Amino acid sequence: MTTHSVSYLDNPILDTDSYKASHWLQYPPNTDATFFYVESRGGTYDRTVFFGLQAVLKARLERPVTHADVDEARDFFAAHGEPFNDEGWRYIVDTHGGRLPVRVRAVPEGSVVPTHQALVTIESTDPRTYWLPSYLETRLLRLWYPVTVATTSWHARQTIAHYLDTTSDDPVAQIPFKLHDFGARGVSSAESAGLGGMAHLVNFLGTDTVSGVLAARAYYGEPMAGFSIPAAEHSTITSWGRDHEVDAYRNMLRHFAKPGSLVAVVSDSYDIYHAIKEHWGKTLRDEVIASGATVVVRPDSGDPVEVVHRCVSLLDEAFGSIVNGKGYRVLNHVRVIQGDGVNPDSIRAILERITTAGYSADNLAFGMGGALLQKLTRDTQKFALKCSAARVDGVWRDVWKDPVTDQGKLSKRGRMTLLRQRESGTYRTVPLPGDAIAMPPEAIEPGWEEAMVTVWENGEPVREWSFADVRERAAAGR
Known part of the structure; x- marks a missing residue:
C-alpha cells in the first residue's frame, strides 16, 4: 500500500x-x-451518560x-x-x-x-x-458509541451498588473494581477499544483494555484512568498439562501472591469444582493463607448463575467465611470473578442468587467484554x-x-x-x-x-x- x-x-x-x-x-x-x-430517542435505558464528544472532536475536527x-x-x-x-x-x-x-x-x-x-x-x-x-453528521454522530458504553456501564454500576448497599459493610470502597473491562479483543477496531474502554472508565477503575486508558490520557488528560492485576489465562495453565494443574496454580502464587495483593487465576480449564475442592481447598490452602494475598478464582464456562453460586459455596467450605455487620457471609482469603456470559441481566441474576443464599456481594467481581463494548448499536439508545x-x-x-x-x-x-x-x-x-x-x-x-x-x-x-x-x-x- x-x-x-x-x-x-x-x-x-x-x-x-x-x-x-x-x-x-x-x-x-x-x-x-x-x-x-x-x-x-429512547432505547434500552431511560437515561444516558453523556460522554465522548471531547474525544470525537479532538480526534476528527x-x-x-x-x-x-x-x-x-x-x-x-x-x-x-x-x-x-x-x-x-x-x-x-x-x-x-x-x-x-x-x-x-x-x-x-x-x-x-x-x-x-x-x-x-x-x-x-x-x-x-x-x-x-x-x-459533519457522519463523524459527530459516532459519539453514540462512547455514550452508549458509558450508559451501559453506569446502569450496571447502579445494579451492583444496590446489592453492595444491601450486603456490604463498605459499599463505597468496593464498587470501583466490581466491573472489569474485558472487551478489547472483542471490538471492531483499536479506535473502538479506546473510545469504549475509556467510556467504561467513567464509572469503574478496573480494566484490561489498555487503549481505553491511553485514550483517557490523550483526550481528557487523565494520567492513569484504570488499573489491572496479574491474572492467568488458559494457556498459562494448560501448558503445564492436566497432571500438573496444581503446579500451574502454585506458580501463580509464588510469583504474584504477596501480602495485600490480588491475583486472579482461571480455574476451569478442566474441572472448576475439582480445582476448588482439591487444588485450592486442600493442596494449596495453607499456601494461599500464608501468602497474605487474596486469590480470585475465575470460572469461565457453564451457566453463570449456577456456576458462580456453587463456586462461592465450595470456597466457603474450603476457606470459611465471616458474617459481616449486615448479616451476610464474606469469604476468607478468596474471591470469585465471573467473566464469561456477563451482561447487565446476568450481573443482576448472579447477585440475586448469591445474596439470597446469604453471601455478600463483596465476594464477587465481574468482567464484561463483548456485551460492554460491542454488543450494542446506534439503535440501542x-x-x-x-x-x-x-x-x-x-x-x-x-x-x-x-x-x-x-x-x-x-x-x-x-x-x-x-x-x-x-x-x-x-x-x-x-x-x-x-x-x-x-x-x-x-x-x-x-x-x-x-x-x-x-x-x-x-x-x-x-x-x-x-x-x-x-x-x-x-x-x-x-
Whole structure:
C-alpha cells in the first residue's frame, strides 16, 4: 500500500457518507445557516451518560483542512460518482485556515440525562458554509458509541451498588473494581477499544483494555484512568498439562501472591469444582493463607448463575467465611470473578442468587467484554442527529420530520437548548429566541439554568472537561 493511499484515511473531507457530497446543492436557494441537534430517542435505558464528544472532536475536527485534502477529495468524488463542493472547501481553507466554521454546544460530559432531550447542538457560523453541519453528521454522530458504553456501564454500576448497599459493610470502597473491562479483543477496531474502554472508565477503575486508558490520557488528560492485576489465562495453565494443574496454580502464587495483593487465576480449564475442592481447598490452602494475598478464582464456562453460586459455596467450605455487620457471609482469603456470559441481566441474576443464599456481594467481581463494548448499536439508545432549523432569505424556519409510519422518529423543531432544574435535576429542551446562542439569563424562569455550554467553535476547543470532572458528574447522577 502506498503512502498516498493511506492519506485518504486521514483526510477530514472524506470522513463522511458518500451522499453528503451532494447535499450543498439540495438546500433551498438563499439558505445561509443551518442548525442540528443530537438526541437519544429512547432505547434500552431511560437515561444516558453523556460522554465522548471531547474525544470525537479532538480526534476528527482538530486537524485543519488543506488544499491537498481538497485536491484528493475532489479526485475521489469525481471517480466515485458524486459532485463535490470544491469552491466551498477552498473557501474554508483560504478564509478560515482550514478550520471548520461550526459551533458545537453540549451538556457537560458525565451528565446523566433522560432520553428525548437535546444533548448536542451544531450550527454553522459562516453564511457561506451553511451546508457544513450536515456534512459533519457522519463523524459527530459516532459519539453514540462512547455514550452508549458509558450508559451501559453506569446502569450496571447502579445494579451492583444496590446489592453492595444491601450486603456490604463498605459499599463505597468496593464498587470501583466490581466491573472489569474485558472487551478489547472483542471490538471492531483499536479506535473502538479506546473510545469504549475509556467510556467504561467513567464509572469503574478496573480494566484490561489498555487503549481505553491511553485514550483517557490523550483526550481528557487523565494520567492513569484504570488499573489491572496479574491474572492467568488458559494457556498459562494448560501448558503445564492436566497432571500438573496444581503446579500451574502454585506458580501463580509464588510469583504474584504477596501480602495485600490480588491475583486472579482461571480455574476451569478442566474441572472448576475439582480445582476448588482439591487444588485450592486442600493442596494449596495453607499456601494461599500464608501468602497474605487474596486469590480470585475465575470460572469461565457453564451457566453463570449456577456456576458462580456453587463456586462461592465450595470456597466457603474450603476457606470459611465471616458474617459481616449486615448479616451476610464474606469469604476468607478468596474471591470469585465471573467473566464469561456477563451482561447487565446476568450481573443482576448472579447477585440475586448469591445474596439470597446469604453471601455478600463483596465476594464477587465481574468482567464484561463483548456485551460492554460491542454488543450494542446506534439503535440501542436510538441516537439521531437531525436538522431542526434553517435560515432562508434571512429568516429562521423550523425544520422537522414527522413520518406517518413511525411516530418514534418525530424530530424536534427550531433552534434549541437544554435547561436544567437546579433542585430536582429535571431537564427540558426549549426553543432559543432569535439568533441567541444560549438562553439569555433573563429568559430563564427561577430555579432553572442553562444546561449546555459551547465546547467547540471554528475549529478550536472552547471548554474542556477533565476525566475527574466527568467521573464526579456521572457518580452524582446529575
